Amino acid sequence: MAENDFVLVIEDLSFYIEDNCILKGINLKIKKGEFVGLIGPNGAGKTTLLKCINGIYKGTGNVNINGKDLKKLSSKKVAREVSLMHQNTIISFPFPCLDVVLSGRYPHLKRLQGESQEDYRIARKYMDYTDTLKFEARPITELSGGERQRVYFAKVLTQETELVLLDEPTASLDIAHEKEIFRYSCELSQSGKTVIAAVHDLKIASRYCTRLVLMKDGCIIADGSVEEVLTSENITRAYGVDALVYRNKISGQLDFYIRERKDETEEKHIHIIGGGGSASGIMRQLYEQGFKVSTGVLVHGDSDLQCAEVFGIEHISCEPFSDISDDSFRRNVEYIKKADLTVLCDMPFGMQNLRNLEAARFAKKLVILEDTPLESRDFTGGEAIKIYAELKEKAVITTTARLHEVI
Numbered sequence: 001m002a003e004n005d006f007v008l009v010i011e012d013l014s015f016y017i018e019d020n021c022i023l024k025g026i027n028l029k030i031k032k033g034e035f036v037g038l039i040g041p042n043g044a045g046k047t048t049l050l051k052c053i054n055g056i057y058k059g060t061g062n063v064n065i066n067g068k069d070l071k072k073l074s075s076k077k078v079a080r081e082v083s084l085m086h087q088n089t090i091i092s093f094p095f096p097c098l099d100v101v102l103s104g105r106y107p108h109l110k111r112l113q114g115e116s117q118e119d120y121r122i123a124r125k126y127m128d129y130t131d132t133l134k135f136e137a138r139p140i141t142e143l144s145g146g147e148r149q150r151v152y153f154a155k156v157l158t159q160e161t162e163l164v165l166l167d168e169p170t171a172s173l174d175i176a177h178e179k180e181i182f183r184y185s186c187e188l189s190q191s192g193k194t195v196i197a198a199v200h201d202l203k204i205a206s207r208y209c210t211r212l213v214l215m216k217d218g219c220i221i222a223d224g225s226v227e228e229v230l231t232s233e234n235i236t237r238a239y240g241v242d243a244l245v246y247r248n249k250i251s252g253q254l255d256f257y258i259r260e261r262k263d264e265t266e267e268k269h270i271h272i273i274g275g276g277g278s279a280s281g282i283m284r285q286l287y288e289q290g291f292k293v294s295t296g297v298l299v300h301g302d303s304d305l306q307c308a309e310v311f312g313i314e315h316i317s318c319e320p321f322s323d324i325s326d327d328s329f330r331r332n333v334e335y336i337k338k339a340d341l342t343v344l345c346d347m348p349f350g351m352q353n354l355r356n357l358e359a360a361r362f363a364k365k366l367v368i369l370e371d372t373p374l375e376s377r378d379f380t381g382g383e384a385i386k387i388y389a390e391l392k393e394k395a396v397i398t399t400t401a402r403l404h405e406v407i
Contacts, residue, residue, distance in 0.1 A: 005032075006031055006032075008028070008064070008065055010027060010028040011062040012061040013025070013026040013061035014060045016059075022045055022218050023052065023059060025219070026061070026220060030194060032192060033194060034189060034195075035185055035194075035195045035208065036195070036209060036211045037198075038050070038198045038199065038215060039199055039200075039213070040215035040238055041240075044215040044216050045217075045218040050167050051084070054084040058071075076106075076107050079106070079107035082162075082163040083156045083161040085153060085169055091140050096140070097127070097132060097151050098123060098124070098136035100151055100152070101126065101132075101151060103155060105119040107159065122160070126155075129157065130153050130154040130157070130184070132147070149171065157184075163196070164194070166181075166185065167198045182204060182207075185197060202256060203253070206226045210225075211225065211226075212224070212226055212230065216238045221237060230245055230254055230256075231245055243256060243258055244287075244310075246310045257288060268292070268407070269291070269292040269293075269294070269341075270286055270292070270294075270341045271296075272286075272342075272343050273332075273347075273356050274304050275302055275304055275347045276302065276347055277302070278347040279298075279307070280303055283311060285404075287313065293313045294314040296315050296317070298315060298316070299318060300320055316331050323352050323355070324353060329355045333359050333362050336362045341364070341407065343369065344360050344368045345369050345400075350379040354387075357391070361390070367395065367397075367407075368388075368392060
């Protein structure tokens with residue numbers, strides 16, 4: 001691809017504040033119409049990179065916008081090429097909102113030239129687009145943080161640049177307006193403009209951005225499609241957390257679970273006996289808390305089995321409408337004997353899964369979750385009740401809501 005096919009080309013960009021290196025040899029090429037999300041932990045350099053692209057910060061290396069060397073452009077010419085929406089929306093002087101938005105037209109005005117009717121039309125068009133036209137006469141100081149954010153977004157749009165930079169654009173917005181800002185950004189990129197946004201919410205970034213750039217300690221550590229960048233390994237490396245990335249079967253979007261990291265010497269192994277959806281919430285809870293979790297025996301098609309597969313939990317499965325085999329029973333008992341704690345969920349029992357109840361006899365420490373009486377869950381003609389009564393003599397009895405008290 002030729003260099004003139006890129007809106008932005010960054011080569012070996014570094015930036016220092018005194019002796020502190022904030023950006024380290026950044027190389028990045030972005031095409032027209034891309035919606036690029038800059039992601040990474042606080043202090044990764046996302047805001048600094050945006051300010052270097054906008055010419056606010058002067059780093060070493062080269063930044064070219066539409067084939068033009070940023071170092072050779074005046075501030076006004078830079079403002080015709082690229083616009084930046086800052087995180088900080090605090091203004092101390094009570095300018096009318098329309099005047100704030102109109103200030104986005106200054107790169108297009110000659111010296112001492114006032115705004116024309118066309119400039120007013122453009123400003124009002126984007127205020128209408130961002131649902132802020134109703135504030136045009138209001139002092140900006142009287143608006144909430146979220147309302148000011150939307151006014152500033154209208155100002156950025158009024159600047160009418162081909163490259164739009166957004167620094168945490170939804171920082172003060174509620175959910176509805178957060179989605180609107182990203183929907184607007186998608187429409188901008190689809191119309192041919194290029195949008196680069198620093199985004200802290202990975203779910204939002206994965207849903208709306210066409211490309212992600214993951215940063216850590218002033219370096220780019222991953223760059224590509226959403227699926228290429230948002231992997232468990234990359235998130236763990238960047239954020240220092242134990243992350244699980246999976247595609248949500250309900251929404252179809254990428255989803256994330258972050259669990260607590262525990263010292264390996266303190267890791268407790270908990271085995272879960274469940275089925276019929278009784279164990280899913282418990283598996284998620286224990287996974288997020290950093291425990292080693294195993295489960296079984298679960299039937300194919302059971303939501304508990306699907307949950308175990310999502311979290312990568314060791315499990316034993318069997319075919320539906322069939323009794324638990326000797327091999328599955330043996331493996332279940334092996335897990336139970338190795339576990340520090342076994343949790344018997346509030347599950348229904350029939351003749352086909354009765355051996356799950358029998359396997360609980362081998363637990364070192366057994367916790368029985370009893371949210372409903374077993375009598376309403378026993379479909380074995382009383383066999384389950386006999387084994388259950390035996391287990392209750394040595395078990396801790398609690399409810400699902402209070403499980404955390406006995407772990």
